[in-house]
Amino acid sequence: MLPIHLFRLLLLCFPASFRREYGEEMVRDFTEQWLEARRSRTRPAFWLRSISDVFTIAPREHYHVIRQDVRYALRTLRAQPNFTAVAVLSLALGIGANAAIFSLVHKVLLELLPVRDPESLILLTDGVSSGFSTGSISGERPLLTHEEFVLMRGQSGVFAQTMATYHSREPLQVRVKGGEAEEVSASLVSSEYFDTLGVPPAIGRTFTADDGAKPALAVISNKYWQKRFGGSDRALGAPIALRRATFTIVGAMPAGFFGDTVGQHPDIWFPLAMQPEVLPGRDWLHDDPATLAKTIWLQVFARLKPGVPIEQAQAQANTVFQQSLSAFYASAPTSEMRREFLDQRLRLRPAPMGGSAVRENFGEPLLAMLAAAGLVFLIACANLGNLMLTRAMARTREMAVRQALGAGRGDLARQWLSESMLIAVGAGIIGLLSASLLRAALLRLVPSSLHLPSSLDMPVVLFTVALTVLAGLVLGILPILRTMKTSHAGLREQGRGVTSSAGWLRAGRLVVAGQVALSLPLLIGAALLARTLDNLRHVDFGFATGNLLMARVDVMSGGYEEPARQPLFERLHERLRALPGVASVSYSPHGMLMGGDSGDEIEVEGYVRRGGGDEGSRYDLVGPGFFSTLGIPLRQGRAIDARDRATTAKVCVINEAFAKKFFAGRNPIGHHVTQVFGHQRNTFEIVGVAGNARKRSLRREIEHRFYIPISQPVDVPERVTFAIRTAGDPAPMANAVRAAILAEDPHLPISQIVPLASRIEEGMVQERMLATLSLAFGAVALLLAAIGLYGVLSYGVGRRTNEIGIRKALGARETAVVALIMRESSWLLAGGLAAGFSLAFAALRSIESRLFGLSPLDPGAYAAAALVLAAVGLLAAWLPARRASRIDPVAAIRYE
């Protein structure tokens, strides 16, 4: 009968156990009721009632079953507190590590910019570069000049909106409402900035094109508004004094808005047109064709016109860009030079996530760390899956009894799933809580100046939930498979009847070997990265980095015109040299390893160009005593000293790399080097050769370079960096140095005072982060592998008590028993290690770019990791082996 069939179908909504218990009765009673309804002609009402009842009651029955399962699982887990604790904590570690790293990955690599329609934002620049450079940059343009931005803004055929931004890397000193001087982070933005991003202010207004040519206005961030004004409307109209100008606050932005670039958090936005007031000393808004030098400093964003593909916009932008370059470089002295100048182009790229230097620097390491954390999670799951399997084997009888009492396989599977899910949920909760601690520890490895963004928000919680569910399922699989194969025969399985478990024991061993295999690449990676960090720490700088304080002063922003700068340098030099505790002082524009450099085309006397980077050279302007203060050895000739004045003959000192490249086999002393840029030509006589010293990067080869006296500059420097050699620890000297500089002029902007050693350590942040984390992950993996091995072997020994007893009764010695168990575990370890080596071989090439001073196949790292893993593995195996050897034969044979 059709109605009966329909009702049977409806019954499928109920849990299987309920159907088994009451299904037939329900069908029988339903049939009777249906016949009666047919007789009384109330069939529609009867159907309605039956169906609605099924749909309201079936979910309640499911809930009931789940609640029962959970209660039973809780009881079982509570009865084995040690197992539960190990399971929950080891999984929590895996989940927590993943959640912590994902919180960073999400913010740095995945999150869209919190602005209107971020998907339609594009960048005309690289979104990564910051700071400014003067001169020209060949190839793809990282940044644009202000005039180039204005040109692009005019391309209304392809761009619907355009905006330009500059973030000051160094903090600015401001006074709000005439209060104390305070340091703020600031950006200069074009008047269309906030409109283009489409973010309205929380209060007040933002900049508009109607603000006039010199709009002394400021918009503040939500954080600064809360901190400085307590979120009050009184902020509007408040004056901000910066250098010699006063700005008026016209608006405050809403919470969550941080601008256009991940990792930057400006407190204040100033109009771009106010550059001469915010960063005085030079006009960055106009390029002078006479010098052929452009001031390249702006990141430029745009939104495409609807229907315009990015390729078309790029072609159009490059056409007008090329035209403007042709016009600008029309007066280049030679056609070759002109060709080089014209070799500049724009690349447009989608920028839904905004710009980010953090993404560039930390993207790859973060993904590597996420991969390592994922591996730890996998190992933790394998480990627990194995422990669960061991428990499933130990509980064969219990399961068989429950089956005999009427429980279906589905019921037993659900039971295992409840247990594994409970463990996973416990681990997920602890993992999420510990993620915030792990994240804090992680961020402590990063200097606060880097602004690595992260937060434990919704996506991180969802990620954790997904991991938790995955872990629950994975953990449940092995015991469920095992239970599916169990029959009532399990009731008979005891003592000697171990054969049916042998296959599962093998599966368990395979999992342990797999764990060993997965742990090995982690350990090798950790060894490689730790040695990289060590290699970097022992890099030969070519000068003594200890007891050296670097202090950078932005003399241009301090309002010093070019002729006044040289005397200022000398006066500051005198003041610093007179400080107690200072052994010697020298100076140069950029200092060492502090960022910033100069370079130009060169001509070397008696050298014919062969290519390979010999057309140009980097150079430094240095004060007297530069080499002796830094401890750069002089190989030949003399150093630059006080006798080199603006009026004396132009001289230079070259480094060894320079001598090797341009004077192989010749004596460089007395030869000449000519610096060329556009119409500018300066020729210097080589008076000395200095040792190679690292100026830019810890990793790269030291490039050829020459040093010229700062008194005979190519261009008068805009800033100066003092290198102060101290008698003791340089850090406590910072205040005295600051005071000495401000005693000369209290308005001098000091952008940085930092011991060089800490600066170098900061530069190794990614390496330190990677090495620390991979060591931590490696240690966890090692611990988990040991637990896994111990668990499986312990269980195996327990199952073989009887066999071992017989062996001993037949005369086997204790050492033979230990050897028997150890031999088995050695095979297990050897198999795991072999697989691990292949995995490491394949996977670790991907971190090659992160390594320094060793190859990704470094035999030392491989051997050390394998040895540690083998030693820990054998220790984990030795404990059960020793227990096996002490088995009393009589007791064992009686053991059933």
Added chain:
Amino acid sequence: MKVEYPSPDSLLPLPAATFHILVALADRDRHGYSIMQDVAARTSGKVQLSAATLYSSIRRMLEQGLVEELRDSPDPDSQDQRRRYYGLTAFGRKVAAAEAQRLTAMLSQARETGLIPKKI
């Protein structure tokens, strides 16, 4: 084995279906369909228990110890020996009585306030 039951009051108020089933089983043991019929008859067809409601309630009542399943059919001559019969436990009887008293008390409160006539 001595089973400890909670206080009957702790289960009150009972769901309507549970109380109807307890009342149906008060005079004799019945199988499922007989319970449905009895409830319908005593409520003049106003309460019609569906199979889903009935067996979900019975499952819970068995767990709570309000009813028990009988091993043998109370009527050996019955043609339907396959039917499963349920009977009231002593605890079930106590709970039913407690619920009846609760309802009576509520009824008299309603009478006191004049919501319904004091005498019918």
